[in-house]
Amino acid sequence: MASTTGYIALPEVKPQIQHIIKIPEQIEPVVPDECCIYKVPFHLLNLNVKAYTPQFISIGPLHSGNSELKQEKQKQRYFHAFWKRLSSKQALALMQYKIFLEDNRERIGNCYSKPELYKDEQFVDMILLDSVFIMELFLRKSNIGEPKNDHMFTSSWVCKSTQRDLLLLENQLPMFVLEELHRRVFPGDDCSKEKVSFIELAFNYFEDYYPHKSSQKDEMIKNLKSCKHFTDLIRYTYLPTQVQVEGVNPSQYFTPCRVEYVPRTATKLDEAGVSFEKVQGRSYLDIKFAKTPILSWFLCFGCLPFSTCFKARLQIPHLKVDQVTECVLRNLIALEQCHYSEQPFICNYVSLIDSLINTQEDVELLVDKETIVHELGSHTELATVINDLCKHVMVNSNYYDKIIKELNDHYNSHWKRYMGMLRYVYFRDPWRVSSTIVGVAVFLFTTLNFLRVIGVFHPKY
Numbered sequence: 001m002a003s004t005t006g007y008i009a010l011p012e013v014k015p016q017i018q019h020i021i022k023i024p025e026q027i028e029p030v031v032p033d034e035c036c037i038y039k040v041p042f043h044l045l046n047l048n049v050k051a052y053t054p055q056f057i058s059i060g061p062l063h064s065g066n067s068e069l070k071q072e073k074q075k076q077r078y079f080h081a082f083w084k085r086l087s088s089k090q091a092l093a094l095m096q097y098k099i100f101l102e103d104n105r106e107r108i109g110n111c112y113s114k115p116e117l118y119k120d121e122q123f124v125d126m127i128l129l130d131s132v133f134i135m136e137l138f139l140r141k142s143n144i145g146e147p148k149n150d151h152m153f154t155s156s157w158v159c160k161s162t163q164r165d166l167l168l169l170e171n172q173l174p175m176f177v178l179e180e181l182h183r184r185v186f187p188g189d190d191c192s193k194e195k196v197s198f199i200e201l202a203f204n205y206f207e208d209y210y211p212h213k214s215s216q217k218d219e220m221i222k223n224l225k226s227c228k229h230f231t232d233l234i235r236y237t238y239l240p241t242q243v244q245v246e247g248v249n250p251s252q253y254f255t256p257c258r259v260e261y262v263p264r265t266a267t268k269l270d271e272a273g274v275s276f277e278k279v280q281g282r283s284y285l286d287i288k289f290a291k292t293p294i295l296s297w298f299l300c301f302g303c304l305p306f307s308t309c310f311k312a313r314l315q316i317p318h319l320k321v322d323q324v325t326e327c328v329l330r331n332l333i334a335l336e337q338c339h340y341s342e343q344p345f346i347c348n349y350v351s352l353i354d355s356l357i358n359t360q361e362d363v364e365l366l367v368d369k370e371t372i373v374h375e376l377g378s379h380t381e382l383a384t385v386i387n388d389l390c391k392h393v394m395v396n397s398n399y400y401d402k403i404i405k406e407l408n409d410h411y412n413s414h415w416k417r418y419m420g421m422l423r424y425v426y427f428r429d430p431w432r433v434s435s436t437i438v439g440v441a442v443f444l445f446t447t448l449n450f451l452r453v454i455g456v457f458h459p460k461y
Contacts, residue, residue, distance in 0.1 A: 032110035036228035037062070037172045038338040039113050043392045044330070051330040054171045056161035059130050061117040062170045074152070075129050078136040085139075086185065093184040094132075100180060101127055111174040111228075113338075130173055131181050137162070138201040163206065164324055169331045169338075172229040199224060202233060209328060210237045220244060228339075235332050239345055240285045240399075248343055254397035261404045263355045264411050266362040272411045275313045276369040282317040285349045289314050289403045291410075312410055316366075319353070321374035326385050333393060344395040352400050354390045357383050 017023070031038070039062065040052045054063055057071040086094060101108070101124045108127060109118025117123065140150060153159050165171055182198035203217050210217075220237060223244045227233045236244065243253065263269070266276065279286075291312040332346040357363055363379035366372040374382045398404070 031113045032115050034107065034110040035113055035115075036174065036232070036339060037112045037169065038334070039170060040331075040334045041337065044334055044337065047388065047391055048326070048330060051327045052168060052170055052334065054165040054168055056158070057165050059134070059166060059171045060173050061112060061120070061123065061126065062114070064126055072129075075133040078133045079129060082132050082136040082139075090185050093187075094181075097131075097181055097184050098124065098128055100184070101177070108174060108177060127173065127177060131178055134166070134173070134178060135181055135185075135201075138198075138205050141205045142196070142201055160324070163208065164327060167206065167209065167230050167234050167328065167331065169231045169334050172231060175227055175229050175232070197221075199233075202230065206230065206234060209234055209324075231331055231335050234328065235335060235340075235346060238284050238332065238349075240283050243345070244283075253399055254343070255401040257396055257398050258401070261398070261401060261408065263352065263404050263407045265358045266356040266365045267359075269314070269356075269407065269411060270365055273312055274407065274410065276366060276371050277313045277315045278318045278369060278371045279315050280318055284317050284319060285345055285399070287314070287316055287349075287352065287400065287403060289406050314407070316371040318370065319372045321372065321376065321382060321385070323375065326389070329389055333389065337393065341395075342397065344397065345399055347390075347393050347395050348397075348399040350386075350389045351393070351395070351398075352404070354386050355404075357386050359383060 017025070037060065045052055054066070054069060056069065057074070058064055058066055058069045063069065083091065083094075105118045105124055106115075109115045109123070112118075120126075137152065140153065151158055152162060179198050182201075199221055203221055207217065210220075224236060225247065227236055239248075264272070270276070289312070329346065329350060333350065336344050336347050356366070360379045360383060363372070363383050367374070367379065372382075376382050376385065
């Protein structure tokens, strides 16, 4: 008798996925686990393609096919110069270095978001040529056997363009590749004048891009644990000093983003009695909000000499904005979006500055306070640049959550806002202070005289 139940008995063994849909059994990951050099995501790239694209020289495989960058001859000149500076022992070490690149070609390729690039026949020679070019460039910058009349340094636009291109996220070599070259060619027992660590050479080359004074370079090098490439190195120099010393613990420094925690603009905070102070010698990210708990309730006294204790001070490290700043910040943001999504220090910093600046008046205030100095065409242009940096940037945590909350609490306090308005209207500068004092004195004299006339007040002479 036939069954009329209407269902098919399922097998006990799990079927193959091809029984359901025809897709490959093995699918490569989006990016390898070792990846640290990325193609910039399209939603960021479309905002400003030039900020992420080398304009003078290509490094690594991602832009090696760009026909507009014709600097292969210069790389070859530097290779010949580097070869001449080597002894026989060092030359053999360079040959061993090429074998190292051959043996690690897949590992190197996995550092890129397009790992299949390592299968190219010219991959190893390209990495070797670029590595030697960078090494020779850094040695010359450190004045170690630098030939005279080298246009890479005597021509300012070539020098600056090369520096800019070497910090782009898509234009990188893995740091371990360069350190291995330095270790093999200049080993620890080499007593020649070239013997400085590679990280010192790199710090020296990019010193124009650091927010710190050059005197702090040694301290930063000592605290540096590791970095992936030059973009990562620049990011490290921007990190708060405490993070550089102690290392990064995301749960310690970050809190979840909250929609309500968006600070007011600079002009609004200024009207509410917040004083903007520039500070020197700090990382750009070392922003502090300082106030004395009780005395800060009397903000109107902040205009008096030596009255810092009465002020609510937003301390912002001196930020210099020039023609390259946007390029640097965009590449640091792209690196964090791709690789440091749980540690968005730069994204949070730019977002905070963006919140402070909405209009030309906000820029004028920060420029007057010397917290920002810029070389752009106008204050409006600076406001536009800052506001565009945060477009399409997504973060889940905020390093400045506590500061933003304190700023909002200060602004939302009616008493502090009234005291801030009082200071803004009557105590903003010495002339207004003197006028206010004279006005109060005239008012008191007029009041006492009126009371005496009507017989309420009888002074004893």
